Amino acid sequence: MTRYKATISYDGTLFAGFQRQTKVRSVQEEIEKTLERLNSGVPVKIHGAGRTDSGVHAYGQVIHFDLPQARDAERLRFGLDSQLPEDIDVVAVEQVGDDFHARYNKHSKTYEFLVDNGRPKNPMMRNYATSYPYPLDLSLMQEAIKDLEGTHDFTGFTASGTAVENKVRTITRATVNQDSKTGFLVFTFSGNGFLYKQVRNMVGTLLKIGNGRMPVSQIKTVLESQNRNLAGPTAAGNGLYLKEIIYED
Incomplete structure (x- = not known):
């Protein structure tokens, strides 16, 4: 597995928050659905540096996720960015070591x-x-x-x-x-x-x-x-x- 770190921004107006929740729209769910499509239908779980509540926005939220094989980082960023809803933007993607964790690494x-x-x-x-x-x-x-x-x-x-x-x-x-x-x-x-x-x-x-x-x-x-x-x-x-x-x- 190859780990990627992504910096994302989003307009939180129409989201119930960052974290996936039942029957409401979340940033996590939208990104995971897009990654699943890019990963040939195989589910991908993302981990965020922190949660944001309903209506809260982000310029520089950080997530990480694992994919089964290495991808070109810029092509991956473009693929995500072009398929995600307009109220989410992928600012940057980079490959990182397996020990990186968006939430638990000191920041x-x-x-x-x-x-x-x-x-x-x-x-x-x-x-x-x-x-x-x-x-x-x-x-x-x-x-x-x-x-x-x-x-x-x-x-x-x-x-x-x-x-x-x-x-x-x-x-x-x-x-x-x-x-x-x-x-x-x-x-x-x-x-x-x-x-x-x-x-x-x-x-x-x-x-x-x-x-x-x-x-x-x-x-x-x-x-x-x-x-x-x-x-x-x-x-x-x-x-x-x-x-x-x-x-x-």
């Missing part, structure tokens, strides 16, 4: 979250930026977001129902800025891993801080208390993008 992820703070909102971006049509103080959010950097137990920013026991993660970069062209707020988070709905919960809390309904110190309070009830609401998934995954050598 860092970067997520972006777009917020449309316009009044009225931009209807053309309704699937690609989360609307928040209330006053926001950017400087308050920029002050508070720095408290997320470093190694912390993020229990207070995790959705209930997660099966992960160890909720300690390291965030190496946490910023929020306003795009000069669109006016959208751009939240950026880089780290060694993120928990279920963690990014959306962090953004929801920061928006409340920016709106003056929570103090700047609320991030520290949630981290120290590990109490989800003290954090803000979960921001909608349509503004979230898995931007990049970088593997360590």
Whole structure:
């Protein structure tokens, strides 16, 4: 068997998420169906670096899969790209060693979250930026977001129902800025891993801080208390993008 690593992007609007699920459309299922056609009807299972939820987008999701014989990487990329639905794009394909695993090899992820703070909102971006049509103080959010950097137990920013026991993660970069062209707020988070709905919960809390309904110190309070009830609401998934995954050598 020959192992391949692929970087893919997708518009998550019409997907129930990355992972295959029963009776709903998923990114994993679409790619596996296409690989099966390219592999003469033999099923092929893909493994992703992580899951994305319903409506969440990706610029740089990474997957790996095995095929029974070696293929030219660019021809394989083109074959996948030309047969997949239009809301999935295969950015790159490369052959890798059998020890590579998209999920378990050490890596860092970067997520972006777009917020449309316009009044009225931009209807053309309704699937690609989360609307928040209330006053926001950017400087308050920029002050508070720095408290997320470093190694912390993020229990207070995790959705209930997660099966992960160890909720300690390291965030190496946490910023929020306003795009000069669109006016959208751009939240950026880089780290060694993120928990279920963690990014959306962090953004929801920061928006409340920016709106003056929570103090700047609320991030520290949630981290120290590990109490989800003290954090803000979960921001909608349509503004979230898995931007990049970088593997360590």
